Amino acid sequence: MAKSKTVYFCNQCGAESSKWAGKCNACGEWNTLREEVVVVKNSPAGWVKTHPSDRSVTQKINEIASNNTQRMIMPDTELNLVLGGGLVPGSLVLLGGEPGIGKSTLLLQVALKLNEQVMYVSGEESAEQVKLRAERIGIDNERCDVLTETRIEAILQILQEQKPAIVVVDSVQTLFSEMLEATPGSVSQIRECTGKLLRFAKENNVSVFLIGHITKDGSIAGPKILEHMVDTVLQFEGDRNYHFRILRTLKNRFGGTHEMGIYEMTGTGLAAVQNPSQIFLAERDEEISGIAIAAAMEGVRPILLETQSLVSTAVYGTPQRSSTGFDLRRLNMLLAVLEKRCGFRLGAQDVFINLAGGIRIEDPALDLAIATAIMSSYQGVVAPSKTVFAGEVGLSGEIRAVQRVEQRITEAEKLGFEEIVISKYNKVQIGSSKIKIHRFGRVDEMFSWLFG
Ligand SMILES: [Zn+2]
Incomplete structure (x- = not known):
């Protein structure tokens, strides 16, 4: 029954x-x-009867093999980075992102470049469509098998027989179990199928990548409901208007989070961006106000990027504050500090902030560049274009020290900047740098130096 x-x-x-x-x-x-x-x-x-082979066994903790050292190095530098130094065998990795952002392309190109047996389970596209995608990427690999199937029981049977080293499932929302009557993409189906794949991954020491769509309207259950089940959650994001994509770690049982990989969408798939700072620094001939360059960190990687601000007198009653890529609450805090501690009347001004390239970064060290961009726009004075800023602004207007300041300085110098502004509380332990380091304890001191 x-x-x-x-x-x-x-x-x-x-x-x-x-x-x-x-x-x-x-x-x-x-x-x-x-x-x-x-x-x-x-x-x-x-359901109740337990098969003899299903019996649980105990292991002595000192006899459990640690497989932490045997990470599988993926043929993709960015993916290795966000996974925390390669793929841990037997791990379940969820790759989330909006439809059409390039999740399938990313994992298919990894599958095609791998020197291991891979099973690409496609519930979204036909085998011919997957082949077409592979042809665009331009790599042929006889170790990559394509399985077009959405019934989880059938998929597991094939996986048990063929024992690939890596499985890619595209996408988790198409899977369904015949044991449940709910439709594919429903919460109970997604949970059930992921649970079964998790078990397969752990029992066979096979790594499984799950692709999960995130839709803004929430019409299908999102990958969020799986986050606690999987080992690693990666998010693939980017603006369709730009040709680069960002791969972030949201959760990782085998490494740190807040790592970031950067790709460029090319005609033949996704290419790792070796020098990310270059794409976030807009090239221009004339100097304009409202722009300051920040030396930010994302994970272990320094990124120089252009922060842009537009300050104009509010036409309608309530002034607007809008921010793309930078935390709005943080912006409001900075505006309050500039008003209260530095005496600038920003209360009746519209303030718009934008990080070049549509990137979103959470690094308090951006504060100093954002504050400079705002003041530059407000006063109509150009901030020096060969100067980089890295400092957190505190509530009393003090400039606070930031982490990894040496790396930021080195990156700025590498990209040809002549000066960097940091907190006077930051201790710098690099000797002979060509770049000139300016240190300030307060934002107003820095402003008088910058804008006179
Ligand atoms: Zn809820």
Whole structure:
């Protein structure tokens, strides 16, 4: 006999509820609960009986082999970086991102470049479409098998037989288990199928990449509900108007987060960007106000980027504050500091902030460049174009020390900048740098030096 019950799942966080409600109790989102009929069909073997081979075993902790050292180096420098130095065998990696951003291309090109047996499970595209994509990438590899299947039980059977070293599933939202009656892409199906793949990965020491779509309207259950199940969560993002893409680590059981990989979309797939600073620094002949260059860090990598600001008198009552790539609350804080501690009347001004190239970076060291860009636009005075800024601004207007200042200085010097402004509290331990280092303790001191 099949047991069936109606439950409601939150599309955002996956929380289960027996009653419908307008607001999810777990995450507080509105209109995210979806009804799902969960029918658990009896499997032929029965649910309670445990097969002898399914018995759990204990291991002595000193006898457990540590596989941390045997990472599999992927044929992709950026991917290795965000994974924390290569792929840990048996790990389940979720790659999330909006549809069309290039997730399939990224993992297919990795599959094609690998020297290992790979199974590319496609639930989205036909085998011919996958082949077409592979032809665009321009690599042929006889070790890459394509399986067009969406039934998880059928997929697992093939995986058990063929035992590839790496599995790519495109996408997790197309999978379904015949044990459940819910539709593919529903919370219960996504959870069930991911659970089965997780088990397969751990038992066979095979790494599985899951592609998961994130849609803004939440029409399909998002990968967020899987984040606690998988070992690593990577997010692929980028603006469709720009040809580069960013790969971020949101969670990693085997390494740090806040690592970032940068790719360029080319005619033949995604190419790793070796010198990221160059794409975030716009080239221009004339000097204009409202621009300052920041020396930011993303993970272990220094990135120089252009911060842009436009300050203009508010036409309508309430002044607008808008920011692309920089935290809006942080912007409001900076504006308050500039008003209160430096005496600039920004209260009646519209302030717009933009990080060049559409990149989003969370690094407090951006503060100093943002504040400079704002003042440059407000006063209509050009900030020196060969100067880079790296400092956090505190509530009393003090410039605070930032991490890894030496790396920022080295990057600025490498890219031909002549001066860098940092906090006077930052200790610099590099000897002979050609770049001139200016140190200030307060923002107003720096402004009088910059703009007189
Ligand atoms: Zn929720």
